[in-house]
Amino acid sequence: MKQDIKELCKSLRLAYIADVYEQIPFETPEQYLYGLLQEEIRLREKARAILPIGLKNCVIVFGKL
Numbered sequence: 001m002k003q004d005i006k007e008l009c010k011s012l013r014l015a016y017i018a019d020v021y022e023q024i025p026f027e028t029p030e031q032y033l034y035g036l037l038q039e040e041i042r043l044r045e046k047a048r049a050i051l052p053i054g055l056k057n058c059v060i061v062f063g064k065l
Helices: 002-011 017-023 029-049 053-063
Strands: none
Touching (some): 017 029
């Protein structure tokens, strides 16, 4: 099942959910989903923040082509 979840996350481009879904505390399904998606966003922002400055500039330049 874990491998299936990883494959689904990869298909949906959810880079971090497969690594953290078991760590999310919750009492309701809505709370779980909200916490899970919040963690995905937090980890994406963290990864974006640690990109080297030069790489950020390359992404911006190539993004405009």
